[in-house]
Amino acid sequence: MNDKQVILPGATLGVLGGGQLGRMFAHAAQSMGYFTAVLDQDATSPAGLVSHQHIRTGYEDPQGLTELASVCAAVTTEFENVPAAALNQLAASLPVSPAGSAVAIAQDRAAEKAHFVKCGVPCAPYAVIETPEQLAAVNDALLPGILKTSRMGYDGKGQIRVKTRAELIAGWDELGRVACVLEKMLPLAHECSVIVARGRDGTIVNLPVQRNLHRDGILAVTEVYAGNLPATQVEQAITAAKSVAIGLDYVGVLCVEFFVLDNEQLVVNEIAPRPHNSGHYSQNALDVSQFELQVRCMTNLPLVQPRQHSATIMLNLLGDLWFKDGGDTPVAPAWDQILALPGCHLHLYGKVDAKRARKMGHLNITAATPEQVRATALKAAEILG
Ligand code: ADP
Ligand code: MG
Secondary structure, three states: OOOOOOOOEOEEEEEEOOOHHHHHHHHHHHHOOOEEEEEOOOOOOOOHHHOOEEEOOOOOOHHHHHHHHHHOOEEEEOOOOOOHHHHHHHHOOOOEOOOHHHHHHHOOHHHHHHHHHHHOOOEOOEEEEOOHHHHHOOOHHHOOEEEEEOOOOOOOOOEEEEOOHHHHHHHHHHOOOOOEEEEEOOOEEEEEEEEEEEOOOOOEEEOOOEEEEEEOOEEEEEEEOOOOOOHHHHHHHHHHHHHHHHHOOOOEEEEEEEEEEOOOOEEEEEEEOOOOHHHOOHHHHEOOOHHHHHHHHHHOOOOOOOOEOOEEEEEEEEHHHHHOOOOOOOOOOOHHHHOOOOOEEEEEOOOOOOOOOOEEEEEEEEEOOHHHHHHHHHHHHHHHO
């Protein structure tokens, strides 16, 4: 196996995980002439539905992994909680990006924070809580704080906000006394993220800095246009994201999320070892999408710096929008009205059931200027209700 060899179109590229990120990866790979294979247990997974091959096993099934390795020229992941052991098994016979070692760090908030400290990138003050002794030793200065499970959290799940020591103790019980980190609650002015793509030869490129708005712990809106963030924060965020990726010797697409505090200080929040919801706008507002970059990274094709050609706003389409009439039967939003607006690009993930808080799709809105894109986004939001 030669990790540096270019894998040309016509080869089959594999992805662990069949969610929407895997689906959009498959679309990007296929449009460049690759075949795709997805490993996911679910018969109706969004990526499995659009892939040439769908291996229906869990991530820990050695036979499924062997089958994936036998049909693919390279493998990537769309799901960050895929066991590092699965990536390591695959890496014994074919190029895997990102590496199991990098994914293992992203899967564990304590390891992730230790990595930030090692890279000299500031993060929120925190304490690791794995034992009753560590709980008792927590410094009062970390309260009020957010108690987060070290593993398996996403979209605000596995988190409890705690104001007092009594709430902290009760919160750790509620989370099942699993390994956690307690983070000091910081005064956020806003949130932003940067997506970088790094190749095996160390070439690194970045998407523009995204400004993100979350609702109930789930990303709701991403805005990317000139002037949406102060220039100094943009520079700092890109530099910090690159040093986090380089410190991991990362190969692939990596998202680094940041908090911007009331005093304008930039603080890193967390990383995702894959394309990210906050980078979906790249499909329509950049000349290279984050999914194409994922393909280029895993095939050793050249990485080119993306160029933004439109001001853009991305609106996440959660299942809640299907229940606006208050009933229990899902009713899709008025796509015909939305698509009558200029610069609206609809992306739906082909999920079988609409459910509240489920990510069903996203709407990328593009325009020539920030004013125009904001005006269209307001109209779209009105139609969505
Ligand atoms: P997830 O893995 O679910 O995305 P995050 O750690 O990113 O978890 O937290 C989700 C959201 O909660 C963040 O985007 C932010 O809005 C808020 N949040 C998380 N940690 C803090 C903190 N230390 N101070 C203030 N707000 C926070
Ligand atoms: Mg997050």
